[in-house]
Amino acid sequence: MEIKLWINGKLINDDVSPDTPLLEYLRSKGCYSVKRGCETSNCGLCTVWLEDKPTLSCTVPLMRANNKHITTLEGLKSDAEELGGFLADEGADQCGFCNPGFLMNVLAMAKELEDPTEDEINEYLTGNLCRCTGYTGQLRAVKKYLEHKRKGG
Amino acid sequence: METKAVNRPMRKKDAMALVTGQPVYTDDLAPKECLIVKLLRSPHPHALVEEIDISKALKVAGVEAVFTYKDVPDIRFTNAGQTYPEASPYDRLILDRRVRYVGDPVAIIAAETEEAAERAMRLIKVKYEVLEPVLDPRTAKDGPILVHPEDNWQSLCPVGADNKRNLCSSEASEGGDVEKAFAESDVVIERTYHTKANQQAMMETFRTYAYTDIYGRLTVVSATQITFHVRRIVATALGIPKSKVRVIKPRIGGGFGAKQTAVSEVYPAFVTYKTGKPSKIVFTREEAQTASSPRHEMYLDVKIGAMKNGKIKAIELHTLSNTGAYGEHGPTTVGLSGHKAIPIYSKAEAFRFTADVVYTNVMAAGAYRGYGATQGIFAIESAIDELSHILNIDPALLREMNITREGDFMPAYYGETANSCALDRCLARVKEMIGWESKYPRRIMENGNIRAVGLALALQGSCISGLDVASVAIKVNDDGFYSLMIGASDMGTGCDTILAQMAADCLLCEPENIVVYGVDTDVSPYDSGSYASSTTYITGNAVVKTCASLIEKIKEYGAKKMGCNPKEVDFDGKRVYKTATDESITLKDLANFAMNFSDTALYASEMHTSPVSPPPYMAGAVEIELDRETGKIEVINYKACVDCGTVINPNLARVQTEGGIAQGIGMALYEDISYNKAGVMRNNSFMQYKLPTRQDIGTVEVTFESSYEPTGPFGAKSIGEIVINTPSPAIANALDNAVGVRIRELPLSPEKVYMEMIKNED
Numbered sequence: 047m048e049i050k051l052w053i054n055g056k057l058i059n060d061d062v063s064p065d066t067p068l069l070e071y072l073r074s075k076g077c078y079s080v081k082r083g084c085e086t087s088n089c090g091l092c093t094v095w096l097e098d099k100p101t102l103s104c105t106v107p108l109m110r111a112n113n114k115h116i117t118t119l120e121g122l123k124s125d126a127e128e129l130g131g132f133l134a135d136e137g138a139d140q141c142g143f144c145n146p147g148f149l150m151n152v153l154a155m156a157k158e159l160e161d162p163t164e165d166e167i168n169e170y171l172t173g174n175l176c177r178c179t180g181y182t183g184q185l186r187a188v189k190k191y192l193e194h195k196r197k198g199g
Numbered sequence: 200m201e202t203k204a205v206n207r208p209m210r211k212k213d214a215m216a217l218v219t220g221q222p223v224y225t226d227d228l229a230p231k232e233c234l235i236v237k238l239l240r241s242p243h244p245h246a247l248v249e250e251i252d253i254s255k256a257l258k259v260a261g262v263e264a265v266f267t268y269k270d271v272p273d274i275r276f277t278n279a280g281q282t283y284p285e286a287s288p289y290d291r292l293i294l295d296r297r298v299r300y301v302g303d304p305v306a307i308i309a310a311e312t313e314e315a316a317e318r319a320m321r322l323i324k325v326k327y328e329v330l331e332p333v334l335d336p337r338t339a340k341d342g343p344i345l346v347h348p349e350d351n352w353q354s355l356c357p358v359g360a361d362n363k364r365n366l367c368s369s370e371a372s373e374g375g376d377v378e379k380a381f382a383e384s385d386v387v388i389e390r391t392y393h394t395k396a397n398q399q400a401m402m403e404t405f406r407t408y409a410y411t412d413i414y415g416r417l418t419v420v421s422a423t424q425i426t427f428h429v430r431r432i433v434a435t436a437l438g439i440p441k442s443k444v445r446v447i448k449p450r451i452g453g454g455f456g457a458k459q460t461a462v463s464e465v466y467p468a469f470v471t472y473k474t475g476k477p478s479k480i481v482f483t484r485e486e487a488q489t490a491s492s493p494r495h496e497m498y499l500d501v502k503i504g505a506m507k508n509g510k511i512k513a514i515e516l517h518t519l520s521n522t523g524a525y526g527e528h529g530p531t532t533v534g535l536s537g538h539k540a541i542p543i544y545s546k547a548e549a550f551r552f553t554a555d556v557v558y559t560n561v562m563a564a565g566a567y568r569g570y571g572a573t574q575g576i577f578a579i580e581s582a583i584d585e586l587s588h589i590l591n592i593d594p595a596l597l598r599e600m601n602i603t604r605e606g607d608f609m610p611a612y613y614g615e616t617a618n619s620c621a622l623d624r625c626l627a628r629v630k631e632m633i634g635w636e637s638k639y640p641r642r643i644m645e646n647g648n649i650r651a652v653g654l655a656l657a658l659q660g661s662c663i664s665g666l667d668v669a670s671v672a673i674k675v676n677d678d679g680f681y682s683l684m685i686g687a688s689d690m691g692t693g694c695d696t697i698l699a700q701m702a703a704d705c706l707l708c709e710p711e712n713i714v715v716y717g718v719d720t721d722v723s724p725y726d727s728g729s730y731a732s733s734t735t736y737i738t739g740n741a742v743v744k745t746c747a748s749l750i751e752k753i754k755e756y757g758a759k760k761m762g763c764n765p766k767e768v769d770f771d772g773k774r775v776y777k778t779a780t781d782e783s784i785t786l787k788d789l790a791n792f793a794m795n796f797s798d799t800a801l802y803a804s805e806m807h808t809s810p811v812s813p814p815p816y817m818a819g820a821v822e823i824e825l826d827r828e829t830g831k832i833e834v835i836n837y838k839a840c841v842d843c844g845t846v847i848n849p850n851l852a853r854v855q856t857e858g859g860i861a862q863g864i865g866m867a868l869y870e871d872i873s874y875n876k877a878g879v880m881r882n883n884s885f886m887q888y889k890l891p892t893r894q895d896i897g898t899v900e901v902t903f904e905s906s907y908e909p910t911g912p913f914g915a916k917s918i919g920e921i922v923i924n925t926p927s928p929a930i931a932n933a934l935d936n937a938v939g940v941r942i943r944e945l946p947l948s949p950e951k952v953y954m955e956m957i958k959n960e961d
Contacts (some may be wrong), residue, residue, distance in 0.1 A: 084484040086885055130214070136854065138854055197699050
C-alpha cells in the first residue's frame with residue numbers, strides 16, 4: 047500500500063505492508079533508538095510521538111501513521127542531549143535500553159504538565175519500565191531537568 | 200593513597216551514546232541481510248519426537264533451512280557461563296529428540312524474512328510420543344520419571360550429580376557439634392520457606408547474530424555477560440575447534456545473570472555454520488519469559504536453636520532447588536543459599552547445610568542476581584524474625600547480638616574471616632533512617648490501614664574464590680593516552696567506567712585520558728566474565744596490577760632515554776623525572792619515541808585471581824502500609840545501607856542499590872513464575888508477569904557505611920548482587936509485625952495475605 051508520512055520532519059512516500067508495526071518500520075528507516083521490549087504494550091520502550099502525542103509504536107499498524115508526523119529521539123538530538131545529561135549525571139542511564147522511550151515520554155510530559163509534583167511525574171511515566179535503576183535515579187534526573195527548564199535552561 | 204577519580208561520581212563513559220539512542224546494541228548492529236532464525240518449540244513438558252516432517256516448510260519461499268534433532272551433533276554441552284570444567288552438567292543437545300519442557304526447541308528455521316520463517320514454522324509436522332512429566336520438585340528425586348535418562352549425560356565435576364536419580368547435584372557441609380548445640384538450645388524452631396522462579400526481565404531480550412569473517416571463522420555477536428565462555432560453549436556445541444569461533448559483545452540492554460547463560464547463541468551460530476550465511480535471532484518477550492534462565496525455585500527448611508537470652512547456638516538449612524529441564528547453574532546457585540545466608544550469624548556454635556538440586560520438566564533455571572543467596576537469605580532472615588517473636592526480643596536487637604562483626608571467623612563462609620565488615624554499622628544506620636525505635640512494630644492509620652516496619656540483613660561474595668580470573672591490558676598510545684582493554688562485560692552497570700577510574704588513579708591521570716575497550720575474544724585479555732559480583736574486585740585488582748607493571752615500563756624507558764638507572768627516576772603521571780635533579784622527560788615524548796625506531800613496547804598485561812571472596816554486607820529496613828480489607832501491601836519507605844568497601848563511583852553504586860531494591864520488591868510482592876497442571880507457564884508476558892513500576896516502590900533511600908577491604912582494589916568489595924537480597928525478608932517481616940501473619944512463600948500477594956489474615960481471625 048502507498049503511504050505518506052513524515053519521520054522527524056522528512057517526508058517519506060513508500061509502498062508498504064499496511065499491518066507492519068510502526069516500530070519495525072521506523073527501525074527499518076534507521077531510527078534505531080526505537081526499541082522493542084515486549085509485545086503487549088507494557089514496557090514503554092517503543093514510545094515515539096505521533097503528531098506530538100507519545101504513542102507506543104509496537105501496536106500502531108503502519109497505515110495509522112499515514113499522512114502523520116512521527117518524531118523519534120533521532121529528531122530531538124539537542125533535547126536528548128540536554129535531558130540525557132541529567133540522567134547521565136545520576137548514573138541513571140545504566141544499560142540504556144529503555145532510555146529513548148523514557149526520554150520521549152519525559153519530553154512530552156515537560157510540554158504537557160506545568161510544574162508536576164513527584165506523584166504526577168510517577169503517574170505520567172508509569173508505563174515506562176526500567177529494570178536497572180529502580181526509577182529513583184530517573185526521578186532525581188527528571189526533577190533536576192524540570193528545575194533547569196523552569197530556570198530558563 | 201589519595202584518590203582523584205576513585206570514590207567520585209563520574210558519568211559512565213558510554214552515557215551520552217546511550218541516552219541519545221545511538222545504535223549500539225546487538226540488533227541495531229546486525230547486518231540487514233541476516234537470515235532470521237526462529238525456533239519451533241515443544242507444546243509438551245515431556246515428550247519424544249516420533250516423526251518430524253519439514254518438507255512443506257522447506258518449500259516456503261524465502262526459507263533457507265530447517266534443522267531438526269537429526270541434523271545436530273550428538274554432543275552434550277551446557278549453556279552455563281562458568282569456568283571449564285563447568286560444575287553444571289553436560290545435559291543439552293542443540294536439538295534433542297526428547298523435549299523436556301514446554302518451550303524446548305524442536306526445530307530451527309532460517310529464512311529471509313520473519314514472515315517466511317513463521318509460515319515455515321507452522322508447516323512443520325511433528326508427531327510426539329507424549330510422556331508423563333515431573334512437575335513438582337518435591338517428588339523428582341528418585342521418582343519413577345527421569346528427565347535425563349540418556350547415557351551420554353555427563354557431570355564433569357564431583358557435585359553429587361546422578362541423572363538416574365534426577366539429581367543435578369547434592370551437597371552437605373557442617374561445622375561444630377550440630378546435635379549438641381541443638382540439644383543445649385532453649386528454643387528450636389523449624390520452618391519451611393518457598394521461593395519461586397523469577398525472570399530477570401532485562402529490557403533487552405536475548406539476541407545474537409552470527410557471520411563468517413574474512414578468515415572463514417564463525418563470528419558471534421551477542422548480548423552476553425560471558426563473552427569468553429560463549430566461545431567455548433558454541434565451539435563445544437558445534438563440535439568445532441575453539442580457534443574457529445570469535446565472540447564479540449556490544450552494549451548490552453541489561454543482564455542480571457540472565458545473560459550468564461548462552462540462551463540464544465548456539466542457534467544462529469549453528470545456522471551460519473551450516474549455511475555460511477549471516478543469521479540472527481531476537482527472542483520475543485514471550486520466549487524470554489518461557490524459555491530462558493530464571494532464578495531457581497527453592498524449598499528451604501530452616502532450623503535454628505537459641506538460648507532464651509537470644510544467643511543463637513546453631514543454624515541448619517536444607518535446600519531443595521529446582522533446576523528445571525537442564526542444569527545450568529544448578530550445582531552452584533544452591534551452595535550460596537547456605538554459604539551466603541548462614542554466615543550472617545557466624546557467632547553460632549554450629550551449622551549444617553545440605554542440599555539437593557533436582558531436574559523437573561519446567562524451563563531450566565539459571566543465574567539471577569543474588570544467585571541462591573537471595574533465596575537462602577529470605578529463609579534465614581524470615582526465620583530470625585520468627586525466632587525473635589518466640590523469644591520476645593526485638594528482632595533488631597536479636598540481630599545485634601548475633602551478627603558477624605569485623606574480625607569474626609565465618610565457618611559457613613568457606614572458613615574465611617570477615618576482615619572488612621561494617622554490618623553492625625549498616626544495621627544501626629537503617630534503624631535510625633527508618634525510625635525503628637518509634638515505628639516498631641506497627642501503628643494503625645486513620646484510614647484503618649496498618650503501617651509496620653521490618654528489617655533484614657544480607658551478604659554476598661565478591662567473586663568465586665579460587666576460580667575466577669581477570670586479566671587486563673593497558674597500552675600507551677600517541678601523545679601518551681592509554682587504551683585499557685578488558686574482558687569483563689559492561690552490561691549497563693558501568694564497569695568500563697569504574698575500571699577507568701581505578702586506572703586513572705593508578706596512572707595519575709584523568710579518566711578521560713583512558714580509552715576502554717571490551718569485549719572481543721580475538722583482542723581482549725581473558726576474563727571469566729561479569730558475574731558472581733566479581734568485576735570490581737577481581738578485574739579491578741587486575742587493573743591495579745597492570746598499572747603498576749606499566750609504570751615500571753614507563754620509568755625504565757624514561758631512564759633509558761635520560762641515560763640513567765631506573766632506580767633514579769619516578770613517574771608523576773605526566774613525566775618521568777630524576778628524583779635528585781628533577782630533570783625530566785614527558786610521557787607524551789616517551790609515547791611518541793616508543794613509536795619511532797624503538798624496541799620498547801609501552802604495554803602491560805596482568806592477571807588476577809583471589810583465594811578469598813570478601814563479602815559485602817547490607818541492611819534493609821522497610822515501612823509498609825497494609826490494607827486490611829484487601830491484603831495489599833504497599834511499600835512506603837525503603838531504607839538501605841551497604842558496606843561494599845570503598846565505593847568506587849558513588850552514583851553508580853547508589854543506582855545499583857536502588858535498582859536491586861526495586862527488583863527485590865518485585866520478587867517480594869509480584870513476580871511469580873507458575874505453571875498449570877499441563878506444565879504450561881502462566882506468565883508468558885508482562886501482562887501476567889508484573890514488574891514493579893515507578894509507582895510501586897515507595898521512597899527508596901540508600902547510604903553507605905564503608906569498611907576497607909585489604910585485599911580489594913582501593914579497599915573495594917562488590918555491589919552488584921547483594922542489593923537484591925533484603926526486600927523479600929524485610930517485607931515479610933514487616934507484614935508479620937503488622938498483623939501477625941507469616942507468609943513463607945513468595946510473592947506476598949494480596950490473596951495469600953488476606954487468606955492468612957482470615958485464618959488468624961478464625
